[in-house]
Amino acid sequence: MTATIETEPGTPRARSSGTGRTSWWQRHPQRIGLGSLILSGVLLIAVGTGLLDGPLAIAALFVVLVAIVALIMVAVMGGLETRRALAPYGLLNPGMLWLALFYLAPLFTLLRNSLSTLPSRFAIDAKFDWNFGNYADAFTDFQDQFIRAFLYAGIATVLTIAIGYPLAYVIAFRGGKYRNFLIGLVIIPFFTSYLIRTIAWQSMLADQGAVTSFLRTIHVTGFLDTIGIMDGDKLLNTPAAVIGGLTYNFLPFMILPIYVSLEKIDVHLVEAAKDLYSTSVSAFRKIVFPLSLPGVFAGTLLTFIPASGDFVNQLYLGNPNTTMIGNSIQDQFLVQNNVPLASAMSFVLMAIITVFVLIYSRFFGTDDLV
């Protein structure tokens, strides 16, 4: 990274104005930048979550404004060096504050709601009273949905690796000059709506649909029924259909990161291994596969996480006995209006996924994702 411009204070590039009589804010512009950003973020979160309301909220918003103006003032009054040190914070400010207010703050309101109680069955405003009962309900009443969500998402993730890895491999190593074209082909299907694609699968998997008819024609329905993929001669409204839908819809999220990591591999490494009498298989096992693991790691996260919270596939391809936790959250939140229970379930889902990600990155972790 020779291109990165040093902005640490004290670098030889110190040709700032008036080096002799600088005040503290000129010597530590980075502290001002980061401080202003964090202060604004925290205050916005406090206002957004309703921790501060009324006059306090207005005061907080005023402080945010002052922090931003101060940042600009220091940049204008300071020399070139100060400006350079503050520039990144200025660039980050609007986007990061957006995320603070509309990503972080909602997580706090979600937590707060999950510990609230609805005064009556039909009430809308829940009251915050440290009600852990929602979590007990989430675990006892929706245990099956949690298990199914992670089971289906897990199987779908394994299937996306099984389908996506060979495809990415062939494109990366045998695509030649058509590589970009082929990877474009992988992306194109995903420019049509997710929902319509799932409806398309519903139609194809229906009893008279293309896929089911084809399976009947080649006489494999009996076999597929025996191994539990089909239910009699039906394919739609089975767990297999839901898992198939999840696999299909998240496949590009597996293919693309694997492709990116395979593409980076220097082909000469494989040639060198073969010159040293390594077989194709062991060259793959010892060189290509380990080097592609960061892609598999990123792909697993990008597939497993959205799949475990998904409810669209089960809605269109499953039956009432295949509901996943996403269905339950959606139903409790938007249909039953039981926001506290839905919030508790959302929070548990996120907590389990976070634990999973932490354990998983401990074993396979790379910093390629960030």
Added chain:
Amino acid sequence: MSEPSSRRGTVARWGLNGFAAVALFYLFMPILWIVIYSFNKPVGKFNFIWQEFTLDNWGDPFKDEALTDALWESLKIAGISTLIATVLGTMIAIALARYKFAGVGLLAFMLVLPLTTPEIVIGSSLATLFLGQDVDRGFRTVIIAHVMFQVSFVALTVRARARGFDFGLEQAAQDLGASPMRTFWKITFPLLLPGILAAALLAFALSIDDFIITLFNAGSVSTFPLYINASFKVSFSPQVNVLATTILIFSVALLGAGMLWGVYRDKRTKAI
């Protein structure tokens, strides 16, 4: 890559290629269904069983008025949110790629977090924020939600592009007397433009496609996916297929144009 020459190797090689071809076909199966059924003349309100070939649906793509309105709403939302997210995300990307500064790890982590949060958690949590503040959910809240998840995608896409960018060029321009503003618009921006456009296209597609987060924050607003879902119990018109195919054709044309432009630029740069 040198391939083994034995017969078993050849079989394995073509087996793998065949598998890849089947996988590619699998990716296109629903697309084929959508395109083929846009030429169907359904009996009743559901376009699910093949009857006969017709061009009527393509002759009257906006027949389903509520569907057309929903698509228009989606395009408006996608346009506005993509514009905001592209500006915010590009600023973040430049900051991360160009400068070394305190807190960079924390801020980069903050950027990845929304991508590792299931949509249903993002959607429901944002809805609790709006509920708590008594904000009516509608057009504006959908835009807020879309910008939120687009920013991370844009920032990471542009940053990937900016990583290979030689910021020494900026220094050179300034040494030759260009003002910082002029340097940005004449040097930095044009060189980052392909990455920015790719990111904007991605963000636009994500917005039009989004169902789960939008469902929680739309109130009475109906977007393209929301309308299809809501009306699915009573109708599924062939116009859905026609409009979906049109969106697909547009996206592919944009993608193709982008690729050709990239090839052209590379050739020109090499010529110089």
